[in-house]
Amino acid sequence: MAGRTRLGRRGLLTFALFFASCLASGSTTAQVPLLMWSSNSLPVEPPPTAGHITSIEELALYLTSAFGSGSHTVLLFLQDKLSKDDFTMFGGVFGNKQESNFKNLEAVMQSSSSVTLPALEWAGPSAVTSLLQEKLGASPLLVDAETRSHxxxxxxxxxxxxxxxxxCSNSPKSCKEVLNHNDKIIGKFVGFLKARDVPYTAIYTGLQPSRVISETSVSKEQVGRSLLQTAAPDVKPPIVFLNASQSPCIMLWAQNLSVSLSRTSTWIDLNAETPDLTGSMCNGDNSLLVLTYSSGYKLSFxxxxxxxxVSARYWFTLDSVQLQVNGTTGSFIGRGGVYAPAEYSFHCQSVKSFPNALLIPNATTEETAQWRLNFTDFQIQGFGLAKGTNFSYASDCAGFFTPGIWMGLLTSLLMLLIFVYGLHMIMQLNTMDRFDDPKGPSISVPQSE
Incomplete structure (x- = not known):
């Protein structure tokens, strides 16, 4: 529920409605704004959180506290259609303070105890009327807007x-003119009751929304920036093997688990299927992850x-990877590059069995000698997962001294050597002890035969 707010300056209502419209429009629920003010004091309620849509039940609770005791005269201004955008999109209504067309509404909201509900759940054209009739125990009296006859x-x-x-949708007049005319009607009715010193409470809302914004809720959308305003592709969860106590024991994730049975055959991405983990096991010193696919392939890590x-700590290594197809098994041995501290996970952008390989083919048969593996964005952890289902800190396979860094270091060292040599040569220069005097005898240097 919105709390009571007193507008300290003209136009604060504009800001409140505009700000709420920006934050509370992320839903497909039809909404109408509701403005409420009274010559008496309205109950104080905390302001709504950003994006909150006030339900009819919440409005009913507030009206119960507002009309708790005594008699009340309630003016219900029901516009055919009304939405938050009607207060912001027409510049002369609330946008341009110098040309405001809703001076009467702004004035009464400023001088009265007021409540602003920028997003009230729309439950039908007669929802607010029925609710007020129930709370007041009085039937609504229809009053002519022009003559105020009642x-x-x-x-x-x-x-x-x-x-x-x-x-304005069914009127030849512009929206500004229609809303300005409605504002004058509100001002006349309020002035009529003030002149007769009748305490009153007024409510301004719509029979239905003038605009229904169909947007997906912010909480259901992916939050963050994406390349070229495109949605990020769905990311599959990691493969997790649970031990006998149903605790995570082994985790593996890869963007692609591609295999090829010959140098000319196409690559097959096994990651597109959901594997069966039957045969996997783990204990304190050894872990085996077996991935059996419906296409007939089987990978074992x-x-x-x-x-x-030397390092005074435990390390884990990926000792071998086996690929089985149609009863034939090909083995690939870890070259020693797939390792990490036991409490860490191992990550590498590319783990493959061909040039610059981390997996060395162990060709036991001629048939498996042509088999190749290529794992992209590969991450695995076989130990230290008892406390959660997320990967631990990743130890990456990329070395610190890349070829680019080595080239930069060697080039800098060569330039430094040239600078030091030149500086040394300059420091070894000496001046002559004697110089020729053009006015005196020339210096003769005897020559010995």
Missing amino acids: PSLATSANNLLLINLPY AMSRQFYP
């Missing part, structure tokens, strides 16, 4: 006066953990 008011009982206002005294 039965005499008995201030000792509750009164519900219903004033219907037009909208064997890992081991070992303590190294």
Whole structure:
């Protein structure tokens, strides 16, 4: 629910409605704004959170506290259509302060105890009327907007006066002119009650929304920036093997798990299927992840953990990868480059079995000698997963000294050597002890034979 706000300056209502329209429009729920003000004090409620849509039930609770005791005269201004955008898109309504066409509404909201509901759930044309009729226990009295003709008011009982206002969609007049005319009607009715010193509460809302914005809720959209305003592709979750106690034991993720059975055959991406993990196992020192695919392929990753005294810590290594197809098995041995601390995961952009390979083919048969593996954006962890289902800190296969860094270092070293040599040569220069005097005898240098 929105709290009571007193507008300290003209146009604050504009800002409130515009700000709320920006934050609360992320839903497909039809909404209408509701403005409420009273010559008496309205109950104070905390302001709504950003994006909150006030339900009819919340409005009912607030009206119960607002009309708790005593008699009340309520003016219900029902416009044929009304949305938040009607207060912002027409510059002369609330946009341009010098040419405001809603001076009466701004004035009464500023001088009265007021409540602003920028996004009220629309539950039908008669929802607000029925709710007020229920809370007040009085039938609505239809009042002519132009003549203000209505039965005499008995201030000792509750009164519900219903004033219907037009909208510009079915009018030859411009929207500014229609809304400006409605504002004048609101000002006349308020002035009529003030002149007779009748306490009142007024509500301005719509029979239905003038605009329904169909947008997906922000909470259901992916938040963040994406390249060229395109949605990021769906990311499959990692493969997780659970041990006997249903705790995560082995995790693997790769963008592609591609295999090829010959140098001329096409690559087959096994990552497009969901594998069966039957045959996988793990303990404190060894882990085996077996991925069986419905297409007939089977991948097995064997890992081991070992303590190294030099580093005084445990490390795990990917010892071998086996590929089985139609009863034939090809083995690939880890060259030693697939390793990480036991409490870390291993990540590499490319793990493959051909040139610059981290997996060395162990060709046991001529048939498997042509088999190739290529794992893209590969990450695996076989130990230290008992505390969660996320990968631990990744130890990457990329070395610190890349070829570009080595070229830069060598070039800088060569330039430094040239600079030091030139500086050394300059420092070794000496001046002559004697110089020729053009006015005196020339210096003769005897020559020995």
